[in-house]
Every structure is written in structure tokens, then in C-alpha cells.
Amino acid sequence: MHSASLASDYEQLHEEATQLAGGLRDLAQRATVYRHVFRASQGNHAFPLIAAHGALWAGGQFRFAMQVGRWLAWQYPWSSALRKRKLDGLANFLDALRDINRRVCIDTYAQFYLTQRFRGHPDLANFVPAELLDALGAIHAACERRRPLSESQRRAVFEAHFLHEQQTIVGETLQRAAAAFDWPAAKFIALKPRVRFAYLPGRTCLAFRDFSDKQERITNGLQAFDLASQTGWTEVERSLQCYGVLDEAAFSAPDRHFAQMRLAILGKEPAGAPRGQTLSVLQSAAAC
Numbered sequence: 001m002h003s004a005s006l007a008s009d010y011e012q013l014h015e016e017a018t019q020l021a022g023g024l025r026d027l028a029q030r031a032t033v034y035r036h037v038f039r040a041s042q043g044n045h046a047f048p049l050i051a052a053h054g055a056l057w058a059g060g061q062f063r064f065a066m067q068v069g070r071w072l073a074w075q076y077p078w079s080s081a082l083r084k085r086k087l088d089g090l091a092n093f094l095d096a097l098r099d100i101n102r103r104v105c106i107d108t109y110a111q112f113y114l115t116q117r118f119r120g121h122p123d124l125a126n127f128v129p130a131e132l133l134d135a136l137g138a139i140h141a142a143c144e145r146r147r148p149l150s151e152s153q154r155r156a157v158f159e160a161h162f163l164h165e166q167q168t169i170v171g172e173t174l175q176r177a178a179a180a181f182d183w184p185a186a187k188f189i190a191l192k193p194r195v196r197f198a199y200l201p202g203r204t205c206l207a208f209r210d211f212s213d214k215q216e217r218i219t220n221g222l223q224a225f226d227l228a229s230q231t232g233w234t235e236v237e238r239s240l241q242c243y244g245v246l247d248e249a250a251f252s253a254p255d256r257h258f259a260q261m262r263l264a265i266l267g268k269e270p271a272g273a274p275r276g277q278t279l280s281v282l283q284s285a286a287a288c
Contacts, residue, residue: 010110017109019116019265024098028245029201029261030105031055035240035250036258037112043233044139044149047161048108050224053197053236056243062094062272063189072185086183090223093190096177103173106164117138135160151229158225163218171214197224198242199231 022029034052038045069090073083085155111128113134117122135157142149147159182189195206204227206220228236241251249257 006123008128009117010114013110013113014106016266017106019102020262021102022265024095024102027055027059027098027101027220030101031240031246032250032258032261033105034107035237035254037109038237039140039255039258041112042143042146042148042158044142044154044162045112045136045161046154046158046225048112049236050158050191050228050234051101051104051108053153053199054195055105056240056245057195058097058101059245060243061193062098065090065094065186068189072183075185086186089181089183090186090190093177093181093187096100096173097208100170102171104170107165107169107266108161112136112139126266129164131160132164143222155222155225155229159222162225165223166214166217166221170217174212195220195224196234198239199236200227201231 017033018021020029020033024225031052034048034055036048038052041048046127066087069087071185073086075083076086085102111132115124115128115133119137119140128136138149138153138157142153148154178187178191180218184194191208191211193208193211195208196204200206206224231239240246
């Protein structure tokens with residue numbers, strides 16, 4: 001394996017991931033990509049499955065935030081221009097969150113497949129941080145053995161990936177977006193979400209006092225994993241259906257559904273996929 005091939009494959013995978021992740025509002029499309037990585041890992045990579053829940057939950061939350069914002073904007077009845085400026089600021093903040101989701105999806109897909117193809121390559125650390133190399137290496141080794149990771153190992157992998165994304169993408173982007181969000185009333189509400197993923201038991205939610213607080217995000221992120229582990233990964237995957245966003249084919253034939261979506265977006269099928277299949281694309285991929 002040559003370094004030139006490694007660099008070329010990284011660029012190819014990053015471009016592929018960028019197209020699959022779609023635009024800012026393609027949250028359902030990204031949820032399908034996230035879920036695919038979970039399935040491709042034989043259920044060992046929990047991070048993308050929980051991220052799929054995050055993407056689908058966020059679509060409804062963003063719509064709710066804009067509804068609240070339109071109501072709050074009437075605190076400025078004397079100026080339509082000021083109301084518009086405040087609502088534009090809220091929209092920009094929500095777009096920053098969508099951009100975080102998109103960039104994390106690109107990162108997750110590209111790193112998973114790069115480390116799968118080039119596992120053990122001496123220059124892989126130039127493209128993937130060391131802490132992720134160990135975590136993703138454990139996933140690929142488990143897939144080769146066809147022996148799932150233990151829950152403690154799966155949690156360690158999740159934590160490594162989650163902390164990496166918080167450090168490299170989420171933290172700085174969110175801090176800048178929050179600093180630029182100049183509307184105290186709307187900002188107060190936006191930074192205190194009550195996250196209610198479909199797999200959470202009863203009325204459990206992940207409540208935030210300040211979503212821009214890195215440590216609070218880490219605490220709630222690890223709790224999201226622990227609650228998913230208690231629920232069971234089969235049920236966590238099945239409960240993606242509860243958001244009512246993905247179409248029926250995403251659940252009756254999930255692998256074929258992703259392959260068809262991939263072919264529709266990229267114009268090519270993954271290696272080993274049956275050729276000549278009829279295409280059907282996510283009906284609601286741009287709805288959020």
C-alpha cells in the first residue's frame with residue numbers, strides 16, 4: 001500500500017462523504033448515511049446510530065425553534081426590519097448547528113472507510129488522529145472476527161469518537177455561533193434544549209442548561225450512549241422509525257435503500273452491489 005494511494009483514497013472518500021451528507025437541510029439523508037455506517041460496522045460503531053437519532057430529532061426541533069422565534073419577534077412591533085434581522089440571526093444559528101451535523105457526518109463516513117481500507121498503513125496517522133485509529137481499528141478487528149465488541153469496548157469507541165468530534169468540529173463552531181447570536185430571549189431558549197430521542201425510556205430527556213457548554217454536552221452524550229445500551233441496539237435502530245421522517249423502504253430493506261440512495265447521489269454503486277436496480281430516493285430527505 002503506497003502513501004499516494006492512501007492520500008488519493010482519502011480525497012475520494014471525503015468527496016463521496018460530502019456528497020452523501022447533502023446540504024444543510026438534508027438531515028434525513030444524513031441520518032441514512034449515519035445508520036449505514038452503524039450497520040457496516042456490524043453494530044460495533046454506536047456513535048453514528050446515536051447521531052442518526054440526533055439528526056432526525058433536530059429536524060423537528062429546528063422547526064419548533066423558528067415557530068417560537070416568529071412569536072418572540074413581536075417584542076419588536078415597531079420595526080419589521082428589526083424583526084427580520086432577529087429572525088435571520090436565529091436562522092443563522094440553526095444553520096450553524098446543521099453545518100455541525102453535516103461536517104460530523106462527513107468525518108464519520110470518511111474515517112470509517114479509510115481505516116477499513118488501509119488498516120495498519122504506517123501513514124494512516126497523517127489522516128486520522130491516533131485515538132480514533134485505535135477505536136476504529138477495534139471495530140474493524142471485531143468485524144473481521146465476526147465477534148461483537150463488549151459493551152465496555154463499544155462505549156470506549158463511542159467516547160473516543162464523540163470527544164474527537166467535540167474537540168475538532170462541534171466546540172469551536174458552536175462557540176462562534178453562540179457568540180454571534182445577538183437576541184437574548186431567543187438565545188436563552190435555543191441553548192436550553194430538552195433532547196428527546198425516540199429510544200429514551202418513558203419521559204426521559206437529556207436536558208441542557210447551556211448547550212454551548214462542552215462539559216455538559218459530553219455528560220449528556222455519554223448518557224445518551226448508556227441509555228441506548230440499556231435499551232438494546234436493535235431497538236435503538238428500530239426506533240428511528242418513530243420520527244416519521246424516513247420512508248418505509250429504509251426499514252424493510254435498509255441496506256438496499258442506502259445503496260439506491262448512494263447510486264442516485266453519486267451515480268455509482270458500492271463494490272459488490274447488484275447492478276441495474278430500480279432507484280428510489282428518500283422522499284423526505286430535504287424536508288427538515
